[in-house]
Amino acid sequence: xxxxxxxxxxxxxxxxxxxxxxxxxxxxxxxxxxxxxxxxxxxxxxxxxxxxxxxxxxxxxxxxxxxxxxxxxxxxxxxxxxxxxxxx
Numbered sequence: 766x767x768x769x770x771x772x773x774x775x776x777x778x779x780x781x782x783x784x785x786x787x788x789x790x791x792x793x794x795x796x797x798x799x800x801x802x803x804x805x806x807x808x809x810x811x812x813x814x815x816x817x818x819x820x821x822x823x824x825x826x827x828x829x830x831x832x833x834x835x836x837x838x839x840x841x842x843x844x845x846x847x848x849x850x851x852x853x
Contacts, residue, residue: 771798775795779793779848789830790834790841790845792830793827793830793831794849796830799823800820800824803820804820831846831853
């Protein structure tokens with residue numbers, strides 16, 4: 766899991782308004798950080814299939830959030846993707 770300090774930093778950076786912890790931007794940022802950590806873990810532990818399955822679930826969840834944001838507000842979607850450095 767994320768360290769509490771890093772999680773708070775991501776929430777503050779991507780929050781839409783004060784006290785925001787559930788907006789799509791915040792959720793995608795937190796998922797992206799977890800995905801990055803799991804990807805690094807899997808590079809060192811190639812046979813960890815349970816973690817690989819969890820990684821697939823997280824990427825699918827992030828993809829759903831991004832699709833929702835793209836449908837409803839493409840400008841916010843484009844900004845988020847560029848801030849996170851995603852290839853999408």
